[in-house]
Amino acid sequence: MSSVLHITNGDFFTDRLKKLHWKGDIITWREMLCEGKTLTSVGSESFWKARFDFLHKNYRISKSSFIEKTLKEYRSLCNHKQQDEIVLWFEYDLFCQINMLAVISWLKTHRKYAQVSLVCSGKEDNTDRLFTLDQLSDEQLSALYQKKITLTQDDIEYADYVWQLYCSDNPMRLENLTDFDQYQFHYLSDAIKMHLQRFPSIRNGLNHMENTILKLAVQEKPSNKKEFLRALLQNQNWLGFGNSQYNRAILRLKPLFSSFNPVRLSNKGKDILAEKTSYYSGLQDHEVYLGGALKYSYLYNTDTDRILKL
Numbered sequence: 001m002s003s004v005l006h007i008t009n010g011d012f013f014t015d016r017l018k019k020l021h022w023k024g025d026i027i028t029w030r031e032m033l034c035e036g037k038t039l040t041s042v043g044s045e046s047f048w049k050a051r052f053d054f055l056h057k058n059y060r061i062s063k064s065s066f067i068e069k070t071l072k073e074y075r076s077l078c079n080h081k082q083q084d085e086i087v088l089w090f091e092y093d094l095f096c097q098i099n100m101l102a103v104i105s106w107l108k109t110h111r112k113y114a115q116v117s118l119v120c121s122g123k124e125d126n127t128d129r130l131f132t133l134d135q136l137s138d139e140q141l142s143a144l145y146q147k148k149i150t151l152t153q154d155d156i157e158y159a160d161y162v163w164q165l166y167c168s169d170n171p172m173r174l175e176n177l178t179d180f181d182q183y184q185f186h187y188l189s190d191a192i193k194m195h196l197q198r199f200p201s202i203r204n205g206l207n208h209m210e211n212t213i214l215k216l217a218v219q220e221k222p223s224n225k226k227e228f229l230r231a232l233l234q235n236q237n238w239l240g241f242g243n244s245q246y247n248r249a250i251l252r253l254k255p256l257f258s259s260f261n262p263v264r265l266s267n268k269g270k271d272i273l274a275e276k277t278s279y280y281s282g283l284q285d286h287e288v289y290l291g292g293a294l295k296y297s298y299l300y301n302t303d304t305d306r307i308l309k310l
Contacts, residue, residue, distance in 0.1 A: 003024075003082075003083055003084045003085065003086070004023055004024030004025070004083060004084070004085050004086075004087060004103065005024060005025050005026075005027065005080050005083040005085070005086045006022075006024050006025070006026045006027070006086075006087045007026075007027050007028075007029055007077070007086060007087070007088050007089065007103055008026060008027070008028050008089045009029060009090045009091060009099065009100075009133065010028060010030070011028055011030070011097050012134060013089060013133050013134060014026050014028045016133075016134065016210050017089070020138060020141070020142075022145070024087065025080060025082075025083075026174075027076055027077045027080065027236030028073055029073075029099055029103055030069050030070045030073055031051065031070065031099055031102070032095060032099070032245075033051075033054065033099050033102050033115050034094050034095050034098040034100045034195070034240075035054070035058075035210075035245065035290035036050075036051065036054030036055070036289055036291075037050050037051075037053075037291075037292065038050070038051075038052055038102070038166065038167045038289075038291050038292060039167060039292070040105070040164050040167045040292075042102045042103075042105050042106040042109075042163075043064050043074065043078075043106050043110070044293065047194075048070075048071065048074075048198065051070075051210075052066050052291075058247070058248065059244060060072065062279060068226065069173055071198070071286060074270075078110075081111075083111075083114055083116045084114065084115060084132040085114065085116075085117060086099060086107060086111060086114045086115070086116050086117070087117045087118075087119060087145075087148060088103060088116065088118045088119065088120075089119050089133060090115065090118070090119075090120050091120065091121050091122065091132050091185075091187075091240065092120065092121065092123075092130050092186075092187035092190075092191070092238070092240075093130075093132075093191065093238050093239060093240025094191045094194045094195055094238055094239050094240055095239065095240030095241060096120075096217050096240055097187060097188055097192075098166065098191070098195070098291075100118075100120075100168065100185075101159050101160075101162055101163040101164055101188075102161070102210075103310055104116065104151070104156055104159040104160060104163070105159065105160040105163040105164075107156070108156050108157070108159075108160045115150060116150075116151045117148040117149060117150050118148060118149045118151055118155060118184070118185075119133075119144055119145055119148045119149075120149070120185075120186065120187065121133045121135075121136060121144060122186065122187050122199055123186075124136065124140065124144075132240075136225075141257075143175075147154035149184045150294065151184060151234070152184070153275070154183065154201060155183050155184050155185070158179075158183045158185075159183075159185065162174075162177065162188065162192070163178070166195070166291040166292065167291050167292040168293070169292050169293050169294070170292075170293060171196060171199065171290070171291070171293045171307050171310075172298075172307045172309065173196075173299060174192055174195070175196055175305075175306060176198060176308055177189075182191075190238055191238060193238075194208070194237070195291075196240040196292065196300060196305075196307060197209075197276075197300055198290055198295070199290065199295060199298045199299060199300040199307060200280055200295070200298075200299055200300065201295065201299070201300050201302050202274045202299045202300065202301050202308065203278075203291070203302055204273070204275045204277070204280075205278040205279045205280025205281070205282070205283060206253075206272065206279055206283070207300065208300075209236075209239060209249060210240075210249060210252075210253060210283075211237065211273070212232070212236070213232060213246075213249060213250065213253060214253070214256065214269055214272070214273040216228070216231050216232060216235060216267060216275065217257070217264070217265050218265060218270075218273065220263075220293065221262065221263070221264075222262065223261075223262045223263075224261045224262065225250075225260045225263065227266060228260070228263045229243055229247070232246050233246070252283060253269075255268070255269075255282065256268055256269030256272060256279065257269060280296070283296070284296045296310075297309065297310055
C-alpha cells in the first residue's frame with residue numbers, strides 16, 4: 001500500500017487526479033455536510049443514520065445507493081491505516097470547507113500519527129476570481145500540490161473545534177470566532193460567514209441564497225428554468241452548490257413565482273423581495289437543520305451581521 005493517501009472533494013476531481021498518475025491511493029469524500037443535520041462524531045453509526053435520513057427524505061437517495069456510494073468509500077478510508085501522509089484536496093467554498101472540517105475531525109481521532117497536508121484552491125491569480133480545482137490546468141494543479149500546506153497539530157485541533165461548533169445547536173458560537181488568521185485555513189472565515197447568512201433574514205424571512213434566487217429572476221429574466229439554474233450557478237459566490245441544491249431551494253420558493261417558462265416572480269414574490277412583507281411563516285419548518293442548529297430557530301440581522309435567537 002502506498003505511503004500517501006489522497007482524499008478528494010468529489011468523483012470528478014478523483015478521476016482527474018487518477019489521470020495525473022501521482023503516487024498515492026485516492027479516496028473520494030462523498031458527502032454534502034453543509035446541508036442537513038450533522039453530528040460531531042464523524043463516521044459513527046448515529047452520524048451515518050442522521051445523514052441517510054436527511055438525504056433519503058430530501059434527495060430521495062435510496063439505502064442501496066447510500067451504501068454503495070458513500071459507506072463503501074468510507075469503509076475504504078477506514079481500511080487505509082498505514083499511510084505516512086494524507087493529502088486533502090478541497091476548495092474555497094462553503095460546500096467544500098464544511099466537508100474538510102469533518103474529514104480533519106475524523107483524522108484527528110482515527111489517524112493521530114499521520115502527517116496531514118491540505119491542497120485548497122481559490123485565489124490563484126492576481127484577479128478577484130476564485131477557482132475550483134477542476135478549473136485549474138495540470139500545471140497549475142502540480143504547482144498547487146508542490147505548495148501544499150502541512151497542517152500543524154494546532155491547525156487540526158482548531159478545525160475539529162470549528163466542526164464541533166458547526167454541529168452545536170447554537171450558531172451564535174460560530175459568529176464569535178475571530179482567530180481564523182492564526183491557522184492555515186485561508187478560506188474558512190468567509191465560508192463560515194456565508195454559513196451564518198443561510199439563516200433567515202430578519203427583513204423578509206429569506207436567507208441570502210433565497211434572496212439571490214429572487215433577485216436573479218428579476219435581473220436576468222431567464223427564458224426557462226434551465227437558463228435560470230445556469231445563472232444561479234454562475235452567481236453563487238461562496239456556496240459551491242450544484243443543480244440539486246438549487247432545484248430543491250426553488251421548489252421551496254415555488255409559491256413566489258408566477259411562471260418558470262419564462263421565469264417570473266409573482267406579485268407576492270416581488271413584495272417579499274422588496275421587503276414589504278416576510279415569508280418566514282411560509283418557509284418555517286422545525287425539521288430543517290444547518291449543521292446542528294435548527295434553521296428557523298434563529299434570524300440573521302443583515303444590518304449588524306449578527307445572529308438572533310427566537
